Amino acid sequence: MDTQQEINQRLIDLALQLGATKASIVKVANITFSADFRQLCEMNSCGLYGQCWMCPPDIGEIDQLMAQAQSFDWALVYQTIRPLEDSFDIEGMLDAGDRHNALVNNIRQHSSELPFAKMLHLGSGGCSICRRCAKRDQQPCRFPDQAVSSLEAYGVAVYELANLSGMKYINGPNTVTYFGALLFSL
């Protein structure tokens, strides 16, 4: 069995090789959680509230989700930073979001080979496995083993998480930044 330091470095290398701009390992005990983030989801600025099985309210009560996340020991935190033509570059933002979701799914696939007792993948926004979530048609989740929820749905304070991980939440004009995390226990 590798040492904790070796495992941490393997995970950081994996995230960087797969396309993360930065990656870091933090203790879950040091992550800030808040149930207040559920109110932001309820405001539905992303349009996914009630439209995705991995988003609120269907993903579950935030207190239970925070407790679940806090039962892990470590988190691989990663971010992608992509350039935009300008602050109105919606196409660029969508493309950056698609690339980030592809990274989240790639890390999920590769980490299935890691010898962890348990893992939880959290991305940015709703689950992106299907083009159209089955929830929109009131059908069961098509790929429950692959579905990924978000940091926000689990009450993670992403701004504080960025600081904790030695990353910036915002990375300058004409850029867009997304975060993801793999929570794990050995």
Ligand code: SF4
């Ligand atoms: S796997 Fe598909 S059906 Fe299941 S939550 Fe994700 S997008 Fe929805």
